[in-house]
């Protein structure tokens with residue numbers, strides 16, 4: 001029939017048994033089999049099944065007799081492409097049936113090969129996932145787990161079967177180790193951020209049944225389909241518990257090393273001082289020594305004792321307590337400018353300021369912060385042998401915008417001191433803040449460590465960046481506090497020279513010396529007293545000797561001694577016309593505000609410079625009684 005079909009589109013081979021058919025199929029390739037279910041060596045559905053199982057890709061059209069139509073239908077259900085009833089077929093029908101069968105089988109084969117490829121891909125993915133060293137969990141956009149690999153099963157304690165379909169936060173249960181609080185799911189974070197997100201450091205994963213916990217690091221990223229639409233999230237995490245332990249151990253070792261260096265340094269310094277003390281005392285007990293010499297020796301011994309005392313108080317800044325602090329809200333710029341001018345006077349190194357607008361105020365112990373700035377500048381100057389300059393930049397900063405700075409959120413005033421000196425070798429960078437670490441012949445190695453603890457106690461932070469032979473940059477953050485700084489009165493207030501005798505009462509030698517120096521410079525004669533009673537004595541004596549003081553500048557608070565408020569009462573009893581000026585660093589003290597009510601003629605808030613000092617003095621002295 002087909003042979004005579006006319007258009008020669010078929011090549012036909014005939015066999016009369018199933019065995020011969022299979023032989024032929026093994027030897028040659030055929031596009032289609034027309035199969036009679038009733039053959040000499042096989043009959044019924046078995047004929048079809050045997051052939052189809054062995055050659056699943058070849059389409060088969062089944063031929064049956066009229067009485068066997070049911071059988072033929074079953075063959076089609078099992079995979080035959082079609083059936084024809086012998087004696088009822090014409091050429092066109094046969095040709096059409098063959099064409100359809102070929103077409104359908106081709107489709108089927110295509111689909112099968114795609115399925116096979118997909119299956120292989122899936123196998124590969126699952127083998128990859130299970131052999132990855134990290135835990136992997138994939139979720140849908142709602143956060144339901146759709147996949148969890150073996151490592152993730154082990155780390156979370158949830159098996160694949162248990163985890164799939166569960167909410168990610170139940171399976172990946174994480175807690176911040178410091179606060180003890182539960183952390184939000186990285187899955188929702190990734191979706192909200194529409195980006196890869198990591199975990200906070202110090203996150204621990206709690207295993208199923210709360211049996212164990214491990215430090216983990218993780219990153220989760222959205223999974224997108226071809227059109228870029230998020231269809232889920234993949235979370236990759238790893239156990240970093242061992243790493244954390246290692247870090248802690250390392251830190252301990254480093255701390256021990258620092259303590260070792262510190263102890264060595266303290267011992268060295270104290271031994272020197274003790275040598276001086278012991279030497280001088282033993283010299284003063286020699287039998288034939290004169291009284292004058294004994295006095296001298298004891299004086300030297302006492303001096304060494306004082307140095308020992310200073311050293312111990314410097315060491316105390318490292319401890320929690322430390323010296324009494326005296327914090328005031330003030331402008332950092334002013335403190336820094338004054339310290340820099342003072343520290344750098346006499347040096348020929350160029351330094352300049354870059355100051356941001358509307359700087360916030362800070363609440364600081366002026367003396368301590370000034371010590372920090374001075375340490376930094378001295379270090380910078382020591383690092384620059386010949387040329388180069390130091391730049392001091394002061395600006396407002398917000399913690400969350402500063403990268404990698406471990407500070408609480410909030411406002412800070414940021415001071416950057418940049419030098420163009422020799423720089424710090426990388427291997428020293430982690431040690432320069434250690435007490436007694438120094439690379440200098442005559443250094444103590446206490447400058448930076450003292451600075452570090454002062455800044456820390458102020459709630460701030462100090463960091464360093466350095467490049468060898470290029471320079472070093474120290475950055476100091478201090479929390480902003482209090483009223484915002486108004487534009488400071490310019491410090492170029494004109495200096496008014498004058499004449500007269502001035503008594504300065506202050507418990508701090510630095511204050512006495514600085515004020516004395518300034519006053520002498522602008523034409524006054526100066527004497528000093530350390531507290532109220534000494535001031536009274538000096539004042540009375542001078543008056544009696546006929547050389548009275550024209551004015552007295554008195555500090556308001558004298559720890560352990562008579563302060564300005566009590567002293568002025570007594571002075572007024574002795575000399576109602578006394579022209580006294582009250583001075584204090586506690587700018588909010590009511591005595592400063594209502595100084596006249598207390599009997600003072602003028603007020604001089606600390607800190608002050610020459611212009612202000614001369615102005616107040618001039619005003620008070622010009623006032624007639």
Ligand SMILES: Nc1ncnc2c1ncn2[C@@H]1O[C@H](COP(=O)(O)OP(=O)(O)OP(=O)(O)O)[C@@H](O)[C@H]1O
Nearest residue numbers: 379380383423432438439443444445446447448472
């Ligand atoms: N600006 C800088 N440039 C280069 N090196 C620096 C700088 N600042 C600090 N260092 C290095 O850090 C070390 C420690 O500084 P630190 O101020 O603590 O001690 P010191 O200056 O050596 O001694 P001290 O300040 O007690 O007199 C210095 O010896 C130096 O090696």
Ligand SMILES: [Mg+2]
Nearest residue numbers: 375379447448
């Ligand atoms: Mg130093």
